[in-house]
Amino acid sequence: MCRSLIPPRTLKGFRDFLPETMIPREQLIDTARQVYRSYGYLPIATPALEHEEILLGKGGVETDKQLYRFADHGGRSVGLRFDLTVPLARFTAQHLARLGLPFKAYHIAPVWRGENTQRGRYREFMQCDFDTIGTRSPVADIETALVIHDLLHAIGFDRFTIHVNNRMLLTGLLERLGLAERAVAILRALDKLAKIGRDRVADEMIETAGLARHDTEKVLQLVETTGTNQQILTEVGRLVRGSAGGEAGVERLAELLASLQATGVPEGRIRLDVAIARGLDYYTGVVFETTLDQLPAIGSVCSGGRYDDLAGLYTHEQLPGVGASLGLDRLLTAMQELGMIDQVHPLAPVLIAYFDPHRLQDYLQIASSLRAAGIAVEVYPDPKRLGHQLKYANRRGFRVALIAGQDELAASTCQVKNLQTGTSNSVSLADGTEQLVTEIHRILDGP
Amino acid sequence: MCRSLIPPRTLKGFRDFLPETMIPREQLIDTARQVYRSYGYLPIATPALEHEEILLGKGGVETDKQLYRFADHGGRSVGLRFDLTVPLARFTAQHLARLGLPFKAYHIAPVWRGENTQRGRYREFMQCDFDTIGTRSPVADIETALVIHDLLHAIGFDRFTIHVNNRMLLTGLLERLGLAERAVAILRALDKLAKIGRDRVADEMIETAGLARHDTEKVLQLVETTGTNQQILTEVGRLVRGSAGGEAGVERLAELLASLQATGVPEGRIRLDVAIARGLDYYTGVVFETTLDQLPAIGSVCSGGRYDDLAGLYTHEQLPGVGASLGLDRLLTAMQELGMIDQVHPLAPVLIAYFDPHRLQDYLQIASSLRAAGIAVEVYPDPKRLGHQLKYANRRGFRVALIAGQDELAASTCQVKNLQTGTSNSVSLADGTEQLVTEIHRILDGP
Numbered sequence: 091m092c093r094s095l096i097p098p099r100t101l102k103g104f105r106d107f108l109p110e111t112m113i114p115r116e117q118l119i120d121t122a123r124q125v126y127r128s129y130g131y132l133p134i135a136t137p138a139l140e141h142e143e144i145l146l147g148k149g150g151v152e153t154d155k156q157l158y159r160f161a162d163h164g165g166r167s168v169g170l171r172f173d174l175t176v177p178l179a180r181f182t183a184q185h186l187a188r189l190g191l192p193f194k195a196y197h198i199a200p201v202w203r204g205e206n207t208q209r210g211r212y213r214e215f216m217q218c219d220f221d222t223i224g225t226r227s228p229v230a231d232i233e234t235a236l237v238i239h240d241l242l243h244a245i246g247f248d249r250f251t252i253h254v255n256n257r258m259l260l261t262g263l264l265e266r267l268g269l270a271e272r273a274v275a276i277l278r279a280l281d282k283l284a285k286i287g288r289d290r291v292a293d294e295m296i297e298t299a300g301l302a303r304h305d306t307e308k309v310l311q312l313v314e315t316t317g318t319n320q321q322i323l324t325e326v327g328r329l330v331r332g333s334a335g336g337e338a339g340v341e342r343l344a345e346l347l348a349s350l351q352a353t354g355v356p357e358g359r360i361r362l363d364v365a366i367a368r369g370l371d372y373y374t375g376v377v378f379e380t381t382l383d384q385l386p387a388i389g390s391v392c393s394g395g396r397y398d399d400l401a402g403l404y405t406h407e408q409l410p411g412v413g414a415s416l417g418l419d420r421l422l423t424a425m426q427e428l429g430m431i432d433q434v435h436p437l438a439p440v441l442i443a444y445f446d447p448h449r450l451q452d453y454l455q456i457a458s459s460l461r462a463a464g465i466a467v468e469v470y471p472d473p474k475r476l477g478h479q480l481k482y483a484n485r486r487g488f489r490v491a492l493i494a495g496q497d498e499l500a501a502s503t504c505q506v507k508n509l510q511t512g513t514s515n516s517v518s519l520a521d522g523t524e525q526l527v528t529e530i531h532r533i534l535d536g537p
Numbered sequence: 538m539c540r541s542l543i544p545p546r547t548l549k550g551f552r553d554f555l556p557e558t559m560i561p562r563e564q565l566i567d568t569a570r571q572v573y574r575s576y577g578y579l580p581i582a583t584p585a586l587e588h589e590e591i592l593l594g595k596g597g598v599e600t601d602k603q604l605y606r607f608a609d610h611g612g613r614s615v616g617l618r619f620d621l622t623v624p625l626a627r628f629t630a631q632h633l634a635r636l637g638l639p640f641k642a643y644h645i646a647p648v649w650r651g652e653n654t655q656r657g658r659y660r661e662f663m664q665c666d667f668d669t670i671g672t673r674s675p676v677a678d679i680e681t682a683l684v685i686h687d688l689l690h691a692i693g694f695d696r697f698t699i700h701v702n703n704r705m706l707l708t709g710l711l712e713r714l715g716l717a718e719r720a721v722a723i724l725r726a727l728d729k730l731a732k733i734g735r736d737r738v739a740d741e742m743i744e745t746a747g748l749a750r751h752d753t754e755k756v757l758q759l760v761e762t763t764g765t766n767q768q769i770l771t772e773v774g775r776l777v778r779g780s781a782g783g784e785a786g787v788e789r790l791a792e793l794l795a796s797l798q799a800t801g802v803p804e805g806r807i808r809l810d811v812a813i814a815r816g817l818d819y820y821t822g823v824v825f826e827t828t829l830d831q832l833p834a835i836g837s838v839c840s841g842g843r844y845d846d847l848a849g850l851y852t853h854e855q856l857p858g859v860g861a862s863l864g865l866d867r868l869l870t871a872m873q874e875l876g877m878i879d880q881v882h883p884l885a886p887v888l889i890a891y892f893d894p895h896r897l898q899d900y901l902q903i904a905s906s907l908r909a910a911g912i913a914v915e916v917y918p919d920p921k922r923l924g925h926q927l928k929y930a931n932r933r934g935f936r937v938a939l940i941a942g943q944d945e946l947a948a949s950t951c952q953v954k955n956l957q958t959g960t961s962n963s964v965s966l967a968d969g970t971e972q973l974v975t976e977i978h979r980i981l982d983g984p
Contacts, residue, residue, distance in 0.1 A: 096590055098631035098851035101615060104586060106628055108635060109579035109642070116570075116580055123563075128908050130885035130915025132556035133563055137661050138585065138617075138647065139551060139605075143543055158586075160607030163651035168548060170585075181553055184545035188555060190932060192918055195556070200585065204610035214584050227918035229891065232901065240908075345897075352898040353905040404545035438577035444676065450792075451799040454679065458800040461575050461687075468577025471639055471674035485637060 103205065103213030114431045115216075115422060118245060119198055122218045122416055125241045126196040129233055131220050134195045136177040138202075142167035148176045148403070156203040170202040174219045174415070182223055183404035191224030191409075212419065221413030223400060228342055230412045231376045231396060232349045238380055238392045238414055239355050245421065246430055249383035250391075253363040256343050256376050257395070259326055260367075262336020263312050267305055274371050275299035280313055281367045288314070313365045319347055322362040339375075346376065374398040378414055385424050391417045438466035439489040439534055443480070446496050447473045456492065456504070459523040465530055483509055490533050492526075508533045550652065550660030561878045562663075562869060565692060566645055569665045569863055572688045573643040576680055578667050581642045583624040585649075589614035595623045595850070603650040617649040621666045621862070629670055630851035638671030638856075659866065668860030670847060675789055677859045678823045678843060679796045685827055685839045685861055686802050692868065693877055696830035697838075700810040703790050703823050704842070706773055707814075709783020710759050714752055721818045722746035727760055728814045735761070760812045766794055769809040789823065821845040825861055832871050838864045885913035886936040886981055890927070893943050894920045903939065903951070906970040912977055930956055937980050939973075955980045 100106055107115060123133070142159055149172055158170040171177050174197045182189065198218045205211040220237060222230040235252060242250050260277070264270050279294040286294075292306040301309070308329075315325045323344055330336025343362065350360055368377040375396030382391060394414025401409050425431050440460060442453050453469050460467045468488075470479045476493065483491050493505040493514075502520040506529045507513070517529045547553055554562060570580070589606055596619055605617040618624050621644045629636065645665045652658040667684060669677040682699060689697050707724070711717050726741040733741075739753040748756070755776075762772045770791055777783025790809065797807055815824040822843030829838060841861025848856050872878050887907060889900050900916050907914045915935075917926045923940065930938050940952040940961075949967040953976045954960070964976045 095852065096850050098591075098627045098848070099588065100584055100631075101586055101588060101609070101613065102611070104584035106584070106632065107580075107582035108632060109581060112580040112582055115582075127884040128913040130888075130913065132884060133554075133559040134556060135554035135559055135562075137547055137551035137553070138649070139548055139661070141546065141548060144545075156610075158607075158609065160605075162548070162605065163603075164549070166548065180545045184547075185553065185555060190929075192929075194915070202585070214586070222918065225918040227891075229897065229901075229916055229918040233916065233918075236901075236905075349898055349901055353901050401545070403543050405542065437574040437579060441577075444674075450676065451796055454676075454683075454796055454800050458683075466575040466577065468641070469676055469680065471669065471672040471676040471680075482637075482639075 101213070103207040103211070105212060105214070111422070113437065114425065115418070118418060118421060118425075119216075119218065121244050122198065122241060123196065125237060125244055126220050128240070129194070129237055131194040131196040131222075131237075134178075134181060134197050135199065136171070136174075136181050136197070138170055138200070139168045140171055140177060140180065142169045144180050144404075145169045145171065145176055149173065153203070156205055158202050158204060172203050173201050174199060174217045178219065178221060179401035180404055182409060183401040183407070186405065186407060186409075192230070193223045194221070195223070196220040216418045218416035218418055219413060220415075221400075221411050223409055223411035223413075226410050228345050228349075231342065232346055234376075234394060234412050234414055235346065235350055235360070235378065236353060236355070238378060238394075239350070239359065241392065241416065242380065245425075247382065251359055251361050251381050251383060252392075253361050253366050253379040253381065253390075254343065254346065254376065255362070255364055255366045256339040257367075257374050258335045258339025258342070259330055259364060260309070260312060261374075262330040262333035262339055263308065265335060266330070266333040267308060269299075269301065269305060272299040272301070276301070276309060277367050277371065280309070280365070283313065283365055313367075315364050319357075319360065319362045322364065323347075326362075326364060342376065368393060368395055372397055376412065382424055382428075384428060388420055388424055389417075391420050391424065393417075438468045440465055440467040440492060440530060441479070441483045441486075441488040441490070442467060442469045442492045443476055443483075443494075444470045444473045445476065445493060446499075449494070449496065449499055452494070452499055456494075456519070456523060456526070460527065460530070463523065463527045465527065480507075480509075490530055506530065506533070508536075548660070550654040550658070552659060552661070558869070560884065561872065562865070565865060565868060565872075566663075566665065568691050569645065569688060569865075570643065572684060572691055573667050575687070576641070576684055578641040578643040578669075578684075581625075581628060581644050582646065583618070583621075583628050583644070585617055585647070586615045587618055587624060587627065589616045591627050591851075592616045592618065592623055596620065600650070603652055605649050605651060619650050620648050621646060621664045625666065625668060626848035627851055629856060630848040630854070633852065633854060633856075639677070640670045641668070642670070643667040663865045665863035665865055666860060667862075668847075668858050670856055670858035670860075673857045675792050675796075678789065679793055681823075681841060681859050681861055682793060682797055682807070682825065683800060683802070685825060685841075686797070686806065688839065688863065689827065692872075694829060697806060698808050698828050698830060699806055699839075700808050700813050700826040700828065700837075701790065701793065701823065702809070702811055702813045703786040704814075704821050705782045705786025705789070706777055706811060707756070707759060708821075709777045709780035709786055710755065712782060713777070713780040714755060716746075716748065716752060719746040719748070723748070723756060724814050724818065727756070727812070730760065730812055760814075762811050766804075766807065766809045769811065770794075773809075773811060786822075793823065815840060815842055819844055823859065829871055829875075831875060835867055835871055836864075838867050838871065840864075885915045887912055887914040887939060887977060888926070888930045888933075888935040888937070889914060889916045889939045890923055890930075890941075891917045891920045892923065892940060893946070896941070896943065896946055899941065899946055903941075903966070903970060903973070907974065907977070910970065910974045912974065927954075927956075937977055953977065953980070955983075 162168045275298045279291050283291050295301045295306045312329050315322050327340045366379050373395035377395035379390040380392040396412040398410050457467045457469050491507040503516050505514045517525050609615045722745045726738050730738050742748045742753045759776050762769050774787045813826050820842035824842035826837040827839040843859040845857050904914045904916050938954040950963050952961045964972050
């Protein structure tokens with residue numbers, strides 16, 4: 091009989107994760123959680139599906155188009171979340187009384203976008219957000235930068251740059267020039283600076299925001315300020331002088347830089363960069379982007395900033411806050427490219443060969459006592475010939491194989507094979523597994 | 538101006554998780570991962586969305602009805618996974634060559650079902666599956682039981698029962714009675730035994746499976762066998778004698794019980810229970826259900842069993858295996874009811890009061906060195922009055938508050954307040970934060 095099979099395949103833009111990619115992914119998420127927790131951020135979770143009215147229109151025209159929308163069993167219009175910011179806003183508005191303020195949350199979960207996969211984008215990817223809600227304090231800005239720094243460092247990156255700006259600089263300048271109400275169109279143009287160059291950005295500001303040519307010059311002068319962080323602070327301070335918002339922005343940046351230095355963040359890792367704008371009018375204060383010095387082309391791996399009003403669509407309460415989002419997929423790609431992901435070893439380093447079927451309970455007992463001693467161990471399930479089992483052990487990357495046939499067990503011993511060097515030692519089991527544990531640790535901790 | 542707001546609400550049957558429920562949930566998942574890993578299971582992940590043809594018809598009529606289905610942006614028929622078994626089957630068939638056999642996987646992810654919420658069911662819930670694929674070995678059966686046992690024990694349960702059966706007993710008996718081809722209808726009837734009683738089950742077997750009354754008696758006699766595990770083994774052995782499958786089933790159960798005993802699983806935690814059938818014809822060998830002795834009504838918190846053919850719909854390769862699934866939501870409910878979830882403390886136990894705005898960098902430095910010493914710490918973001926900050930600390934469940942104004946810092950000291958007792962100690966910061974770390978540990982580790 092030849093049944094017709096359903097072809098086993100994933101949807102375009104969706105991925106399976108095999109253990110070799112899933113293990114570093116889980117490690118990365120663990121590290122993020124650990125760093126978030128060390129700063130007092132607490133975990134939250136929201137549903138994958140939301141009422142369509144919660145999601146629609148919250149991320150712009152493009153995002154609306156990419157939204158996975160459908161009618162559920164009750165005929166309700168629903169959608170899969172496309173980011174974690176909109177669900178966080180809905181969540182905070184809904185549970186405000188129980189949460190209390192300030193509220194520090196982290197949120198790690200997949201999001202879905204019907205992206206054009208030709209651009210190499212995935213339609214399902216993981217976001218790792220953290221936010222401090224309900225305070226305008228510079229402390230929360232500083233801690234956000236510290237978390238980004240600690241996170242990259244804890245993951246194992248050494249050479250990275252956190253680019254910092256404050257939206258108040260540009261807002262202040264525009265106020266002084268009487269152009270405050272054109273900020274959105276100007277930001278939209280400035281966002282393209284790296285891509286299309288200063289001349290075309292100036293043209294766009296004239297066309298879409300109706301700026302005079304000499305005002306485009308002032309705006310470009312601000313965002314093109316270069317030099318050391320201190321030089322930029324001085325120069326930008328001069329450019330926004332007389333604007334209360336602009337001066338406050340300079341002051342907050344100065345405090346941020348001083349505080350990061352005081353807590354031991356190497357100076358080279360923080361760069362004032364007045365050109366980074368981070369999209370549209372959501373952000374109102376400090377903004378962050380993080381690049382890897384060896385792979386700048388990969389783009390920002392951790393971005394965020396301060397906002398004035400997280401949940402204005404869902405509550406009359408104005409909720410200021412600051413947060414950022416770790417780009418998990420980009421980071422994993424980068425770690426692969428930089429050779430930062432070790433050759434994958436199985437999570438259990440020890441394989442017990444299933445040698446003699448009459449001795450199964452001995453193997454199970456040894457496995458149990460090793461687990462009790464904190465050593466993860468797998469018992470090969472079938473009494474196949476030893477060569478076959480050792481081939482499996484090598485292919486899977488086990489570090490140690492335990493081999494004990496009738497002779498060994500009758501003599502209360504066990505062969506401990508170092509699978510990297512190929513050498514074996516005989517270890518006594520006469521007094522329990524203590525010696526065995528020592529020998530395994532010697533191999534695992536060895537060079 | 539009074540904007541009209543979008544009401545912040547979740548969909549019926551969907552839940553937000555606030556930190557007080559999310560923290561134990563994360564802990565539970567961590568524990569599951571740790572136990573799975575200690576046995577050599579490796580993590581995998583599959584997409585939330587699958588081609589509809591992968592999902593449809595794989596879980597029965599009811600499941601098809603509950604499937605969240607829609608057309609995606611490319612007009613493809615897609616659906617949200619309703620369990621992790623079907624995606625695992627598709628995954629294994631698709632990646633078989635790369636995975637190799639035997640393959641041990643764990644898979645922790647949400648699934649979606651458009652359930653009737655009036656039955657108290659959720660439409661989004663987490664599953665935690667683990668499976669050993671590609672072997673018929675009893676070792677894999679035994680390890681599955683050991684994982685269930687270690688898992689419940691590691692979570693903190695003391696009084697629980699793993700109910701064990703083997704489908705081969707009934708299959709063997711039916712073979713002997715010449716009723717093998719009616720097994721599905723008979724199993725379907727037997728599954729209702731606890732609910733509708735033996736008489737109505739007998740009637741159903743006569744009606745739907747066409748059994749003779751005296752055969753229903755034999756079937757019921759088998760599944761109603763009671764006594765100690767040893768008594769049941771003997772009695773069941775007598776009932777299936779002469780059927781090769783039935784006798785093999787008895788032998789495997791005997792080996793399972795002996796092996797669990799040999800590895801130190803307390804005898805009272807394992808109960809032979811010939812009545813458990815676990816649904817339809819998917820399982821072919823050992824089956825497991827796990828109940829909490831103090832809350833039997835909550836149902837099984839970890840169930841699974843052995844199957845002959847995981848992925849027959851997607852590949853001609855026959856893949857036998859064994860696995861089980863942890864009922865995360867039920868377990869959390871049980872832990873809450875049994876008072877096993879501690880009063881929620883924030884993940885950062887130490888709050889640094891923001892006392893003197895001119896001393897912010899001192900507070901940030903203290904926070905950094907405490908984090909470097911492994912102590913999670915939050916800096917209150919605003920220099921509000923101390924009473925307000927201490928109220929926040931108490932409401933959030935912080936254990937320790939650090940208070941340092943200008944006088945303390947000028948004298949290189951810091952007040953360490955134990956928030957449970959209300960007492961304070963002054964600690965010197967003259968030689969760094971070493972003394973501070975000691976004092977904090979004294980409070981955190983204290984009674």
